[in-house]
Amino acid sequence: MDNVIELKDIWVSYDSIRVLESVTLNVRDKDFLAIIGPNGGGKSTLLKVILGLITPDRGSVRLLGGNPKDMRKYVGYVPQYHSSNLDFPITVWDVVLMGRLSHKGPLQRYNEDDHKAAHEALETVGMLEFKDRQIGELSGGQKQRVFIARSLVTKPKLLILDEPSTGIDSRMQKEFYELLNRLKSEIAIVMVTHDISAISVYIDKIGCLNRKFHYHDDKEISSHDLEVSYQCPVELIAHGVPHRVLKEH
Amino acid sequence: MLEILQYDFMRNAIFAAILASVACGIIGVYVVVKKIVFISGGITHASFGGIGLGYYLGINPLYGLIPFSLFSALVMGLVSKRSKVAEDTAIGILWSLGMAIGIILIYWTPGYAPDLMTYLFGNILTVPMSDIYLMLGLDAVIIFIVYAYYKQFMALCFDEEFTTVAGLSVEKLYLLLLCLIALTVVLLIKVVGIILIIALLTMPASLSRHYTNDLGKMMHISIFFGIFFSIVGLSLSYLFDAPSGATIILVMSSVYILHFLYDGLKPKIAA
Numbered sequence: 161m162d163n164v165i166e167l168k169d170i171w172v173s174y175d176s177i178r179v180l181e182s183v184t185l186n187v188r189d190k191d192f193l194a195i196i197g198p199n200g201g202g203k204s205t206l207l208k209v210i211l212g213l214i215t216p217d218r219g220s221v222r223l224l225g226g227n228p229k230d231m232r233k234y235v236g237y238v239p240q241y242h243s244s245n246l247d248f249p250i251t252v253w254d255v256v257l258m259g260r261l262s263h264k265g266p267l268q269r270y271n272e273d274d275h276k277a278a279h280e281a282l283e284t285v286g287m288l289e290f291k292d293r294q295i296g297e298l299s300g301g302q303k304q305r306v307f308i309a310r311s312l313v314t315k316p317k318l319l320i321l322d323e324p325s326t327g328i329d330s331r332m333q334k335e336f337y338e339l340l341n342r343l344k345s346e347i348a349i350v351m352v353t354h355d356i357s358a359i360s361v362y363i364d365k366i367g368c369l370n371r372k373f374h375y376h377d378d379k380e381i382s383s384h385d386l387e388v389s390y391q392c393p394v395e396l397i398a399h400g401v402p403h404r405v406l407k408e409h
Numbered sequence: 410m411l412e413i414l415q416y417d418f419m420r421n422a423i424f425a426a427i428l429a430s431v432a433c434g435i436i437g438v439y440v441v442v443k444k445i446v447f448i449s450g451g452i453t454h455a456s457f458g459g460i461g462l463g464y465y466l467g468i469n470p471l472y473g474l475i476p477f478s479l480f481s482a483l484v485m486g487l488v489s490k491r492s493k494v495a496e497d498t499a500i501g502i503l504w505s506l507g508m509a510i511g512i513i514l515i516y517w518t519p520g521y522a523p524d525l526m527t528y529l530f531g532n533i534l535t536v537p538m539s540d541i542y543l544m545l546g547l548d549a550v551i552i553f554i555v556y557a558y559y560k561q562f563m564a565l566c567f568d569e570e571f572t573t574v575a576g577l578s579v580e581k582l583y584l585l586l587l588c589l590i591a592l593t594v595v596l597l598i599k600v601v602g603i604i605l606i607i608a609l610l611t612m613p614a615s616l617s618r619h620y621t622n623d624l625g626k627m628m629h630i631s632i633f634f635g636i637f638f639s640i641v642g643l644s645l646s647y648l649f650d651a652p653s654g655a656t657i658i659l660v661m662s663s664v665y666i667l668h669f670l671y672d673g674l675k676p677k678i679a680a
Contacts, residue, residue: 235574
């Protein structure tokens with residue numbers, strides 16, 4: 161299986177408002193793709209299409225070589241920060257075990273394998289020592305690591321992150337991208353963000369999405385692409401070199 | 410005061426208080442952590458239509474209540490999630506609709522509806538042995554389903570989006586949870602009545618959150634609170650000749666309010 165995601169000519173409208181227009185996208189094994197674009201540009205919709213939560217009006221979607229509705233449980237998914245109820249009475253350990261839920265029916269308890277997988281995933285993200293903490297007691301960056309651990313416990317081939325830098329301060333962001341960089345040697349990663357400064361040296365490919373998708377096989381984007389996507393002049397400032405987002409100009 | 414225990418009605422009342430506290434301790438925790446108090450209130454009040462149905466058909470109102478409250482839970486769950494009307498508006502409408510059906514059916518029932526007040530305000534002292542068996546059965550159903558779906562319900566309440574992507578049907582799980590709330594309403598109705606059920610469903614669970622970070626332990630603590638408050642309330646209602654349901658809620662609310670006043674007065678420790 162070469163392509164973990166294959167989108168061909170995807171069109172989506174909500175009540176006659178067009179959200180995605182002719183989006184074509186292939187993600188290969190071990191790619192690290194960042195999709196940027198303004199709020200309301202269709203980024204969340206695109207993720208929902210990939211995960212089979214929305215059926216497009218037109219176009220074909222293949223996820224891990226199959227139907228997204230059947231295959232999405234094999235994807236590691238890290239939802240947007242606010243979507244979890246954070247004063248919820250649950251420990252880090254139980255949050256991570258929750259990642260194994262897709263392989264459990266009613267009445268089945270978590271077994272030795274599940275515990276081993278949770279242990280490994282927490283070790284990978286460096287959060288093992290926090291396993292008995294209540295999730296709300298952690299900082300933004302720590303929570304994000306826990307949610308990544310939860311998405312890793314099924315050993316997915318693809319990791320999808322929705323706005324992962326929300327709620328993380330910039331110091332934590334570096335550590336966070338280093339974690340993703342370690343992961344990308346084993347799995348494909350697709351990350352959606354409206355924060356251009358979040359694009360990092362570790363990313364292989366960048367796509368700009370504002371209804372239409374502008375896609376690059378490398379991580380250099382021109383200010384022209386950004387202007388087309390954001391529909392206004394964009395000044396790109398890449399923080400914290402040593403990486404280059406723009407061609408010299 | 411212990412001599413009252415020799416009366417059958419008092420023993421039944423204590424059984425009923427315990428059985429009701431088990432259901433409301435377990436399900437109340439879900440109501441509180443998932444923040445679905447309003448839809449629970451809707452299911453509770455709409456189920457009055459089932460009481461009316463029972464009277465109209467001339468059967469035990471509880472047997473009209475069970476199918477009707479399950480049905481209204483399903484309708485409310487589906488309408489609030491799927492319709493274009495705002496969720497709280499949809500719940501508010503169905504809430505009143507159920508009650509209106511109940512009022513009309515009772516009006517049409519020939520003769521006098523003898524213990525109508527029992528269903529509205531509760532009277533734990535009139536619970537017959539047959540109702541105790543029914544409550545026992547409902548408790549068994551609730552405990553079994555929660556045992557079977559514990560992990561799934563936890564995921565549903567914590568993160569619906571992730572649960573969907575993990576391949577579970579969030580809608581079916583949510584409807585199942587609402588049905589459990591409907592069954593809990595049936596269990597609680599004789600204890601405190603439709604009007605006061607929400608208090609019983611929320612206060613023990615909300616109090617228990619302060620003593621643990623674990624969902625399962627919350628259920629145990631909240632069952633304990635439920636039993637304790639209802640027995641204390643029951644005793645006080647006997648001593649002061651006050652209605653039992655309202656006294657139970659009064660005891661519970663007083664403790665709840667004192668607890669939060671005490672919490673508020675404690676010096677805050679910076680996190």
